[in-house]
Amino acid sequence: MASEQNSTRIQKRNRATILDAALDVFSQSGFNGATVNQIATSAGLSKPNLLYYYPSKEAIFTALLSELLDVWLAPLRALDPQGEPIEEILTYVRRKLEMSRDMPRESRLFANEIVQGAPRLNDTLSIDLRKLVDDTVIILDNWMKQGKIAQTHPKHLLFSIWSLTQHYADFEVQVRALMSPQDPMDGAQEFLDDLYRNLLRPKG
Amino acid sequence: MASEQNSTRIQKRNRATILDAALDVFSQSGFNGATVNQIATSAGLSKPNLLYYYPSKEAIFTALLSELLDVWLAPLRALDPQGEPIEEILTYVRRKLEMSRDMPRESRLFANEIVQGAPRLNDTLSIDLRKLVDDTVIILDNWMKQGKIAQTHPKHLLFSIWSLTQHYADFEVQVRALMSPQDPMDGAQEFLDDLYRNLLRPKG
DNA sequence: GTCACATTTGACCATATGGTCAAAGTAACG
DNA sequence: CGTTACTTTGACCATATGGTCAAATGTGAC
Numbered sequence: 001m002a003s004e005q006n007s008t009r010i011q012k013r014n015r016a017t018i019l020d021a022a023l024d025v026f027s028q029s030g031f032n033g034a035t036v037n038q039i040a041t042s043a044g045l046s047k048p049n050l051l052y053y054y055p056s057k058e059a060i061f062t063a064l065l066s067e068l069l070d071v072w073l074a075p076l077r078a079l080d081p082q083g084e085p086i087e088e089i090l091t092y093v094r095r096k097l098e099m100s101r102d103m104p105r106e107s108r109l110f111a112n113e114i115v116q117g118a119p120r121l122n123d124t125l126s127i128d129l130r131k132l133v134d135d136t137v138i139i140l141d142n143w144m145k146q147g148k149i150a151q152t153h154p155k156h157l158l159f160s161i162w163s164l165t166q167h168y169a170d171f172e173v174q175v176r177a178l179m180s181p182q183d184p185m186d187g188a189q190e191f192l193d194d195l196y197r198n199l200l201r202p203k204g
Numbered sequence: 205m206a207s208e209q210n211s212t213r214i215q216k217r218n219r220a221t222i223l224d225a226a227l228d229v230f231s232q233s234g235f236n237g238a239t240v241n242q243i244a245t246s247a248g249l250s251k252p253n254l255l256y257y258y259p260s261k262e263a264i265f266t267a268l269l270s271e272l273l274d275v276w277l278a279p280l281r282a283l284d285p286q287g288e289p290i291e292e293i294l295t296y297v298r299r300k301l302e303m304s305r306d307m308p309r310e311s312r313l314f315a316n317e318i319v320q321g322a323p324r325l326n327d328t329l330s331i332d333l334r335k336l337v338d339d340t341v342i343i344l345d346n347w348m349k350q351g352k353i354a355q356t357h358p359k360h361l362l363f364s365i366w367s368l369t370q371h372y373a374d375f376e377v378q379v380r381a382l383m384s385p386q387d388p389m390d391g392a393q394e395f396l397d398d399l400y401r402n403l404l405r406p407k408g
Numbered sequence: 409g410t411c412a413c414a415t416t417t418g419a420c421c422a423t424a425t426g427g428t429c430a431a432a433g434t435a436a437c438g
Numbered sequence: 439c440g441t442t443a444c445t446t447t448g449a450c451c452a453t454a455t456g457g458t459c460a461a462a463t464g465t466g467a468c
Contacts, residue, residue: 008414010415045416048418050413052416053415096413
């Protein structure tokens with residue numbers, strides 16, 4: 001009879017199991033392609049049992065998205081205006097690349113949703129992410145003004161980091177097919193380091 | 205009773221209409237999310253009529269993919285080993301960027317499919333595309349050996365061009381949300397030109 | 409143990425889906 | 439006009455899907 005933060009060990013365990021199963025299924029098939037049954041089976045629960053914890057497929061999806069958004073954007077928030085600019089940016093790139101390696105499901109979850117028009121994410125994009133990006137642009141602009149990094153388009157710079165790093169998760173099948181028998185990400189970090197050092201190095 | 209290349213004006217028109225409608229629907233919802241009814245309605249046909257021209261949803265999809273693959277890969281095939289290396293590559297980048305602007309549905313069609321593991325495209329990736337990429341890598345390697353472009357990882361270079369350019373089509377909703385009120389691709393070409401000139405310029 | 413509450417489930421429902429089929433309508437062509 | 443082949447459709451089917459519900463089972467506190 002507590003207010004809302006009821007825990008109940010079993011609930012905690014099952015909700016976590018469900019979200020992990022949902023991440024598997026949604027990231028592989030997208031919202032439309034995924035079925036409640038797949039998620040339930042993958043979580044080791046019956047369908048009605050699943051729907052006892054989350055009232056609908058959509059509820060699972062939004063719970064998953066909101067749970068992941070923070071961790072997904074954390075590396076960008078960690079950009080330190082006081083740090084050494086080029087190293088700060090390269091650190092960000094490396095973290096994003098690590099996330100593509102270690103959390104490919106999360107990356108594909110967002111990719112699926114955004115490619116299909118982000119119908120369940122539009123507010124997040126145009127409000128929260130927008131705010132974060134605007135803040136970051138200010139930092140980048142300052143670095144450019146101070147001559148710490150070369151002049152370039154700050155937003156396109158961010159887009160490029162996202163697309164280049166997430167590519168290894170989102171298009172993994174393709175990258176793997178073309179890189180095999182090597183590891184798909186073999187040499188990726190060196191390449192990106194090189195790319196951004198050349199772009200950002202202040203020019204005489 | 206002709207062999208197989210029967211035309212029948214009506215067939216040609218309807219097959220084209222269907223594929224265009226299918227491109228709309230599949231690129232927006234992916235294979236699983238799309239329904240035969242949506243495609244039929246969008247094509248102005250009844251469902252049984254649609255299935256008279258293509259025997260199944262899968263048949264529409266594969267017909268669409270195989271029709272588009274050539275045009276999609278054409279810019280890469282156009283890379284000229286005899287041309288001026290940096291300009292050749294920049295031309296390729298520009299063409300890909302134009303395709304993201306002019307053919308975003310095609311880009312998203314492939315993106316959807318690949319993100320979801322390319323279950324209906326795996327052979328194409330590991331055979332045809334692989335061959336094309338291997339050929340291109342030889343060209344790039346030669347240019348590097350001759351000192352015409354800086355040393356870099358040829359495959360990751362290709363991946364980077366794909367991801368950077370297709371990003372503007374595949375993640376258009378996100379880019380638009382973050383660029384508005386400006387045009388989503390405003391400044392993109394200059395940014396990419398700059399990026400690749402800095403990367404590829406031969407270093408002392 | 410027992411009682412209240414949390415959890416789980418089989419059976420069920422309305423709707424959507426991919427696909428079929430026989431019959432009706434339309435072109436083409438002599 | 440009549441015949442043949444092409445095109446279109448309403449009705450239909452089996453299956454899958456998201457979701458509900460009442461009843462059964464488990465669990466923790468006393």
